[in-house]
Amino acid sequence: MYQILTPQESATSTPGATSHIIGDSPDVLHQILDPGVNLSLWQRLPQTAITRELSILQASHLPDVRCPASLDSFDDDVSALLRQQGLDPLVFTNWRKDLRRLADLYFSLSDDRDVTLRLVTTDDDECRRFHVDRTNLRLLCTYRGPGTEWLTNDQVDRLAQATGAPNEDIIRFGIPSQFEPFWVGILKGDAFPDNASHGLVHRSPPIKGSGQTRVLFCLDC
Structure with missing residues (x-):
């Protein structure tokens, strides 16, 4: 089921402004390629096995580690990033499987562009300003802690x-919506x-001093 959010007509709304499509199926992610859409959001339930694996991560473990990635190398890329930070990939078997599932979806939409893989753990404020x-295309999934905040176009x-x-x-x-x-x-x-000046406006949630640690996965192209 999809929910399509469009700007309310008002004297200050922008003609032709983009829409946000929200659903409970992974198929919703493919809608990001539709003209006039700047967010496709798949609302899915937490997975206990992954939550358990990620509970051991501290803010210092993955300080925004990143590397170029391809679909063929993705599994090895994730394992290499974990090992570089002194983490055993075998401890994160369920998480790595889920990352691969999301990568499969993302690479099918990336149109052969160069892709950067990022893994982040943090207890600090990242991008506080809406930008x-x-x-x-950017894929975001916060596995632990508060998620990305975003604004509707209007x-x-x-x-x-x-x-x-x-x-x-x-x-x-x-107030902002939030993943x-x-x-x-x-x-x-x-x-x-053809999307200049219509990208999704969003930010990282402010968490400094809250005692929370975010675990974030990101793919960029």
Whole structure:
């Protein structure tokens, strides 16, 4: 089942502004390639086995480690990143299987672009300001801790965002939406063909001092 969120018509809404498609099936992710869509969000349930594996991770274990990745090398790439940080890949068998599942979905949409794999554990604030990625497509899945915050198109003052204004000026009304743990989102950035100035506006949730640790998986192209 899909839910399509479109901007409400108002004097300040942007004609032709993009939409967000939300569903409980992985098929929803393929909708990101549709014209006028800048977020496809798969709302899925947490997986106990993965949660158990990731409970041992500390904020210092994966300090935004990254590498180029291909579908053929993906499993080895993930294992190599874990080993580089002194972690045994065999401890994370269920997590690695899930990462591969998401990679299969993502690479089917990446149109043979170069892909960067990122694994992140953090207890600090990352990107506090609402921004748009200078990428084509970004996959995000927060496995532990609070997820990515994002704004619907009619919430965003894009001129304020583009000119460096603070968050309180970027958000026209309301509060941000937020990914839940294990939800998978694919975001269009401003580099996607014919999508300039319409990328999804989002940020990392502020968590410094909260005692929480985020575990994040990201693919960029």
